[in-house]
Amino acid sequence: MGASDVRTPRERYRAQVQEEIKERAWEQIATAGASALSLNAIAKRMGMSGPALYRYFASRDELITELVRDAYRSLADAFQARAAAGADLAGLAQALRQWALDDPQRYLLVYGTPVPGYRAPEDTTRISVEIMAVLLDACTAELSPAEQSPAVSPSLFDAHLAEHRAWAGEHPAPPAVLHLALAVWTRLHGVLSLELAGHFTGMGFDPAQLYAAELRSLTGR
Amino acid sequence: MGASDVRTPRERYRAQVQEEIKERAWEQIATAGASALSLNAIAKRMGMSGPALYRYFASRDELITELVRDAYRSLADAFQARAAAGADLAGLAQALRQWALDDPQRYLLVYGTPVPGYRAPEDTTRISVEIMAVLLDACTAELSPAEQSPAVSPSLFDAHLAEHRAWAGEHPAPPAVLHLALAVWTRLHGVLSLELAGHFTGMGFDPAQLYAAELRSLTGR
DNA sequence: TGTACATCAGTGAACGCGCGTTCACTGATGTAC
């Protein structure tokens, strides 16, 4: 709105190159990890000189920031799309696993060991609130009204959550739902992160089945 | 045995310097992460020249290998000591949390995102089998005989584990116990790793209470 | 439609840096007679 929405050829070209830089960056992260990201290496792979990239990103840190933001956005989109398609908690869990396996380094960039010395921008927390909101909706649908109503003697942690629910933002979920959402998050992450880090390789069992079992421990189905 | 067990002064000095190198290495990992480990920086911090360290470690990779081995060994020792002192599953869980919080980077070096391009030596898997054995013992003690006896219709995952139990080595634990051990491992890791990565900061609730709640989900107490 | 000018993508040289690792060496410490 307001200004012209039509992109000039130059703007289109610019956006296109910017996108290719990110693609090459992801390729590099996939093979050597985020801490090994090098602007010069990306440029070389694109047939450009190193300094050329400074037309598109002010610094290496800004590029990483952009990648982190994209990763968060991508997960939020996947969640929202799946929820809009009527998926329940199990559906979201499968979406999460799919998203993680599609690009392990993307998952690890968001939920893995933080890149040393790197500080995430605030707007990623805004996106993770979006993600959490979808999860809270699904958790609300998962529990019966009886399970959600305030218990006469709530569990220790539910009582704690009743007083520390700032992270849920405006979401009206009762403590039992907040508790379930945190359990979903940490249990699924527990399996996924160990799987992606290769800690199950050589153990013999199928990580997908462990993931499914943990999901069942949460939905009771 | 056989050869002299008495260390010459030179051997003692050597072991001492080797130990200090590792200490400085851990300090460096604590501030900048494992991928930023630099032999030259360690040497400088010790008031030595860079090449001097090659008297003690053949390469940077060998030093990292040693640190990983030490980390595994340290956790195995902590577990075995706690078990020998009569700790149950809850006791082991607290030991794990303590061990992780004592030195977050040590935990992440073992269970976090793998250092890119780094290949762990085989004898660490031997140590992780030791760790798993302690965990399996505690899980065996946690379940009643009835819970351990083969169910008429075992859960999907238990049936899968019955046929994929190579990772448990010689341990005679039934599928239900194997399942519990994996759930303990992944659930506790799920909370711990997100906590250490700073994903709970700013959310408001107390990670220790979430950890305790997840532990209760496993012990039923 | 043609010309003058502004914009801007990309280059190549350069800066300063720190890295892992090798090599020939010095000098102190320990060992054998």
Place this chain on the structure above:
DNA sequence: TGTACATCAGTGAACGCGCGTTCACTGATGTAC
């Protein structure tokens, strides 16, 4: 107890490398009249 020799910790110079980033520049593309 004293001398000759071997061991070995540590040094300093050097190699080759790749990094992020700056700067003055060329040349193509787009814009205004």
